[in-house]
Amino acid sequence: xxxxxxxxxxxxxxxxxxxxxxxxxxxxxxxxxxxxxxxxxxxxxxxxxxxxxxxxxxxxxxxxxxxxxxxxxxxxxxxxxxxxxxxxxxxxxxxxxxxxxxxxxxxxxxxxxxxxxxxxxxxxxxxxxxxxxxxxxxxxxxxxxxxxxxxxxxxxxxxxxxxxxxxxxxxxxxxxxxxxxxxxxx
Numbered sequence: 001x002x003x004x005x006x007x008x009x010x011x012x013x014x015x016x017x018x019x020x021x022x023x024x025x026x027x028x029x030x031x032x033x034x035x036x037x038x039x040x041x042x043x044x045x046x047x048x049x050x051x052x053x054x055x056x057x058x059x060x061x062x063x064x065x066x067x068x069x070x071x072x073x074x075x076x077x078x079x080x081x082x083x084x085x086x087x088x089x090x091x092x093x094x095x096x097x098x099x100x101x102x103x104x105x106x107x108x109x110x111x112x113x114x115x116x117x118x119x120x121x122x123x124x125x126x127x128x129x130x131x132x133x134x135x136x137x138x139x140x141x142x143x144x145x146x147x148x149x150x151x152x153x154x155x156x157x158x159x160x161x162x163x164x165x166x167x168x169x170x171x172x173x174x175x176x177x178x179x180x181x182x183x184x185x186x
Contacts, residue, residue: 022157024058027180032061035178036127039163042154044131047095048120051133051153051161054103055181057087060162062177086112087181088135090120097121100135116146125152126166126173133161151179159185 030038045051084104092098098120104113118135125132135151150173153163162180166173 022160022186024056024160024180024182027156027160027162028058028060030061032063032178035061035162036164036175038156039154039178040128040130042156042162044122044133045155045161047092048090048098048122048133049092049095050155051088051090051100051120051181051183052092052098053183054089055087055161055183057085057103058180058182059085060178060180063175089114092120116142118151123152125154126150127152127164127175132163153181157186159183 027035084106086103086105088100088102090098090100099117100120101114101117104115105111106113116137117139118137119139121134121136122131123134124130132152132154135153137149137151138147148168150166150168151163152166153161155161160180160182162178164175165177165179166175
């Protein structure tokens with residue numbers, strides 16, 4: 001039997017780690033609280049290179065609407081081709097740092113856009129203080145409201161990452177929503 005602090009991939013049920021259906025759809029079915037619990041037992045990749053490329057993104061659950069009719073509508077919209085955010089693109093510089101940018105699909109003439117760059121590094125999680133893959137938006141080229149975003153991810157199964165999108169408030173980090181990135185590498 002493995003403990004909740006195990007480095008195995010999986011979800012926690014009554015203190016035990018169990019297999020997780022490793023897909024964006026499976027993660028999107030979890031509640032806000034279930035995602036936080038799963039994040040606490042997930043692990044950080046060993047190298048920044050683990051996310052290199054253009055993983056597909058999905059918004060999973062938003063604070064306060066996770067298990068409401070509005071939350072169900074939002075999850076459905078996030079899974080549709082109409083959802084503007086498509087994911088993030090990553091390029092490592094080393095095992096410890098890199099860069100990235102968000103990919104958006106804007107309807108009409110604007111089409112596919114890459115906006116809001118970030119630097120990547122390992123740091124302490126705003127959720128539990130443990131090691132996480134951090135996306136730092138505090139760059140001069142970003143608008144001030146984007147610079148206040150703190151994203152971080154951990155790997156829940158090979159090639160599938162998820163984590164909180166947080167707001168840097170006056171009293172600290174506030175989790176706004178959960179998102180996932182699928183590299184397609186299993």
